[in-house]
Amino acid sequence: MRATVASGTEAVASPAQPAPQHLLSLLATVAHELRGPLTALATSSELLAEDFVRLDPSQIKDMLGAMHRRTLWLQGLVENLLCAATIREGRLQLFCQSLGLADLLDDVKAVVGPILAQRGQRLRVRMSSELPEVLADSRRLGQVLINMILNASKFGALNTSIDVGVSARDGSVRVVVADRGPGVSMQQAEQLFEPYFRSTAATGREGVGLGLSIVKSIVEAHGGAVGVENRRGGGARFWFSIPTVRRTASAKSHLSLVS
Numbered sequence: 001m002r003a004t005v006a007s008g009t010e011a012v013a014s015p016a017q018p019a020p021q022h023l024l025s026l027l028a029t030v031a032h033e034l035r036g037p038l039t040a041l042a043t044s045s046e047l048l049a050e051d052f053v054r055l056d057p058s059q060i061k062d063m064l065g066a067m068h069r070r071t072l073w074l075q076g077l078v079e080n081l082l083c084a085a086t087i088r089e090g091r092l093q094l095f096c097q098s099l100g101l102a103d104l105l106d107d108v109k110a111v112v113g114p115i116l117a118q119r120g121q122r123l124r125v126r127m128s129s130e131l132p133e134v135l136a137d138s139r140r141l142g143q144v145l146i147n148m149i150l151n152a153s154k155f156g157a158l159n160t161s162i163d164v165g166v167s168a169r170d171g172s173v174r175v176v177v178a179d180r181g182p183g184v185s186m187q188q189a190e191q192l193f194e195p196y197f198r199s200t201a202a203t204g205r206e207g208v209g210l211g212l213s214i215v216k217s218i219v220e221a222h223g224g225a226v227g228v229e230n231r232r233g234g235g236a237r238f239w240f241s242i243p244t245v246r247r248t249a250s251a252k253s254h255l256s257l258v259s
């Protein structure tokens, strides 16, 4: 391929460098993750278009519900991939404002609800009364909650509850997401938050291994902390805490993270 440079001299583009192996395997994993829901979307939309008049309203509703769930899932994957790239390049920016966790959880429920419903799971939220607000980026903190709750759904057993607890402690708000899945190996507790690390529990389950690393980066950018422990009676309890910082004058702040 030939390229003309601005000065008017002609230059020959250098041959493309082969992509490193880890990049190729990441691309293969991502492509694999995209293929399933995309195939299902193509099939359902084709069926709807061709058989619309023959389908009854409840069938149409079910199909549209399934298409909606797959679209939400694809959106989450794309959001995580973009966020991981932003973090890696040290470009994560937080647009913080005073935020109530109750309102944020309402928004998050609308996103995760259909996905949980498909596994017969329901979200049970317990909140301390009079929770202080946090200074946080609502979009990013929402992404943290979505990643944690979707993990709880993916690894949690069918037809169980996913319990979200929100409490205030020592100048922080702490959020715990607990499931009834296999739990985690405590020897791997820190590795779980590293990009692309997946334990044997993840074998055969969809995912790239990015969700928890994004959770950790976003929470730490807010000055908070993350962790995991096993739950009595079985299952995992992933948690994060965010300081309830008081700021004066400009309630809105603009923080940049250099990772």
Ligand SMILES: Nc1ncnc2c1ncn2[C@@H]1O[C@H](COP(=O)(O)OP(=O)(O)OP(=O)(O)O)[C@@H](O)[C@H]1O
Binding pocket: 080, 147, 151, 152, 155, 156, 179, 181, 182, 183, 184, 192, 193, 197, 198, 199, 200, 201, 202, 206, 207, 208, 209, 210, 211, 212, 213, 236
């Ligand atoms: N609730 C959970 N119970 C048991 N293991 C978990 C749970 N959440 C996460 N893990 C373990 O931590 C690993 C990393 O989680 P992470 O969210 O980063 O990746 P993923 O869910 O596998 O993929 P992605 O989030 O990119 O879709 C998982 O693969 C799994 O091994």
Ligand SMILES: [Mg+2]
Binding pocket: 147, 150, 151, 207, 210, 211, 212
């Ligand atoms: Mg995940």
